[in-house]
Amino acid sequence: MVKGSIGNTAAMTTTLTQSGGGKDRPARSTMKDVARLAGVSVKTVSRVVNGEPGASAAVRERILQAAERLDYRHNLGASTLRRKDSRSGIVGALLQDVGNSFSAGLLRALEDALREGGLSVLAASLDEEPDRERDIVSDLVARRADGLVLMPASERHEYLLSEHRAGLPLVFVDRRPHGLDCDSVTIDNRMGAKLATAHLIAGGHRRIAMLSDLHQIETAKERIAGYRAALEEAQIGFDPLLLVHGVRSEEEATRVVADFLDSTDPPTALVAGRNIITVGAVRALRSAGMVRKVALVGFDDFPLADLIEPGLTVIRQDVRRIGAEVGRILLGRLAGDNGPPQHLVLKPSLIRRGSGEILPPNLDPVGR
Amino acid sequence: MVKGSIGNTAAMTTTLTQSGGGKDRPARSTMKDVARLAGVSVKTVSRVVNGEPGASAAVRERILQAAERLDYRHNLGASTLRRKDSRSGIVGALLQDVGNSFSAGLLRALEDALREGGLSVLAASLDEEPDRERDIVSDLVARRADGLVLMPASERHEYLLSEHRAGLPLVFVDRRPHGLDCDSVTIDNRMGAKLATAHLIAGGHRRIAMLSDLHQIETAKERIAGYRAALEEAQIGFDPLLLVHGVRSEEEATRVVADFLDSTDPPTALVAGRNIITVGAVRALRSAGMVRKVALVGFDDFPLADLIEPGLTVIRQDVRRIGAEVGRILLGRLAGDNGPPQHLVLKPSLIRRGSGEILPPNLDPVGR
DNA sequence: TGCCTTTACGTCAACGTTGACGTACTAACA
DNA sequence: TGTTAGTACGTCAACGTTGACGTAAAGGCA
Incomplete structure (x- = not known):
């Protein structure tokens, strides 16, 4: 059994995410290294990196130079772990097949909408396979995705009740949720x-x-x-x-x-x-x-x-409108909209x- | 200026990834909660969740029941932060436009190849905009993506030298790197x-x-x-x-x-x-x-x-072959292949x- | 029966970052 | 000139998990 497999069925897969492979890659510099080189505290480096007030111009300059010298790169994972009520900035899009024109068009529209909110899209093709859907949902929950867009391969969705209760925004697209009441955008x-x-x-x-x-x-x-x-x-x-x-x-x-x-x-x-x-x-x-x-x-x-x-x-x-509406609903949820689930049913045209x-x-x- | 903006130009964007939005969402249970309910230490919970030896059958059962009762979900971010030489499990795919047939087909083939290695694909459309390319690369580096697949919008790629030196696998697709020597899969x-x-x-x-x-x-x-x-x-x-x-x-x-x-x-x-x-x-x-x-x-x-x-x-x-070759090269890099950069040039057919x-x-x- | 090894726990600190709080110094106002 | 407030630092602990190490008890072997 693989690490983190309880509560994360996706982890059952043998993966490269475990430590391994040849020579260890070089460790990246952290704020500690930058602090040491700049002669300040880690907190002061954090202030400068985050553009917060409380650092003089001279100190700020020294820190920026040290950061550049060391190729320092901010670690979003560590930051997100520490910040209260922080977000991962990731939305999962589980579509039928990102290679087909419908899913591709939808993904594009979704990406455009979510980019407005500074969110990245983790895309996956389900190929109408319910087990793959559950595995990917599991993986995304473990990553603390901010929301999920789901064109479900499964017919029942009770398995998502706990995630929904935990406050994870879910928007179904093209198909409605069953056994779960959450947002959806479908076609008549x-x-x-x-x-x-x-x-x-x-x-x-x-x-x-x-x-x-x-x-x-x-x-x-x-x-x-x-x-x-x-x-x-x-x-x-x-x-x-x-x-x-x-x-x-x-x-x-x-x-x-x-x-x-x-x-x-x-x-x-x-x-x-x-x-x-x-x-x-x-x-x-x-x-x-x-x-x-x-x-x-x-x-x-x-x-x-x-x-x-x-x-x-x-x-x-x-497709563009479907994607845009899904994105709008999801961004609304993330911005605090706690209204009842919306079920947008768009009319196709001849x-x-x-x-x-x-x-x-x-x-x-x-x-x- | 927004948090983590030094070394992460993507963070300059006003985003939802900052804390916010209405009522705080309920906090998820952690291993501490599971440990408390099961009457064991956090370490013992970790052993069971990760399927490691060193937990008796009785204790293991108590922990599993507590985890289920609390809707515990493993936190990959925390785990990755702590594990030495761990990986994020994310690969960034920066393509021209995920909605067009070429990029969509490539994304699909890439997704298929990377799924074999347990990796998820974070997809983005560059629309031939060099600034967007840099922003997204920055964001992916901050997320500690395991690798990048890049159909570059920019003409010069010196800005990636430091990432490459830091050991980030890069595979260019459809276009070759300039000012940087890394893997590529292109067409003649x-x-x-x-x-x-x-x-x-x-x-x-x-x-x-x-x-x-x-x-x-x-x-x-x-x-x-x-x-x-x-x-x-x-x-x-x-x-x-x-x-x-x-x-x-x-x-x-x-x-x-x-x-x-x-x-x-x-x-x-x-x-x-x-x-x-x-x-x-x-x-x-x-x-x-x-x-x-x-x-x-x-x-x-x-x-x-x-x-x-x-x-x-x-x-x-x-397109399928291009995507498959890109995936193969990237998985090879992640598995430890330190050979010289490969430049695969596929021949198109009439x-x-x-x-x-x-x-x-x-x-x-x-x-x- | 005694000794050694193994197993099942638990403790402690670490990962990289940030929030909360404290202190010292400087500036502004009365 | 003195007092108060604000700014520029720094310290400490926390986020959720896991690696390293330690201890006690049980099992096996001589």
């Missing part, structure tokens, strides 16, 4: 998927398929609910064969759509539950030469969606670029 | 741009324009050098009007290309120096109905480049998707 997924489906229905489509993410992912459930609600409102019977769960990669999406196209009564329109499904669907349609014959509405926007032929009609979440406006074959005047 | 930009240009020349093009980033950005210089070298090898005169510096946005790229298309002797092929220039160029070509008349090779790949009509021919950097294979008008058999 149901409304978004309903909008996508209604848009296709308004265009004349009646056989509309939906390809969705893992069933247990909350946003996936909500999007499916919206899809079904739109069908119901239009009095179009729900065909379970047109709803595909658990599509987790472009390749899988491509396969599913290709299978649809090969079927005897294929859908004339598709709703893709997330970006990689959209991309996979587009590939399948292109391969089959059907990009202008089958309508497609994707969930979430991404760069270049307008340059694809036809342009991709999407339900767009404003962006028409062509792929969602393709008419079904029976309505298409030129039958192309 | 010159070779890549030369490859792009030679490819167009081999396709019959003679009037090839290049749109490039800010002149002082090192990768931009190298790409320009490669472009010029290919022209020279083909004995094609260099036309300064065909080389455009300082293209910083899609909109700007769109404008430049539109201007080219309006000129009396427009280029028949384009080399785009980076992704956003590529995207801007594609928009301009589409608007002018010229996507199949002007050849285009972009620098660096991105998602969906194959779905654009025509598919984008690009010089592709293997990905043909159509846009770079468009022939010039005089060679195009159907003249479209």
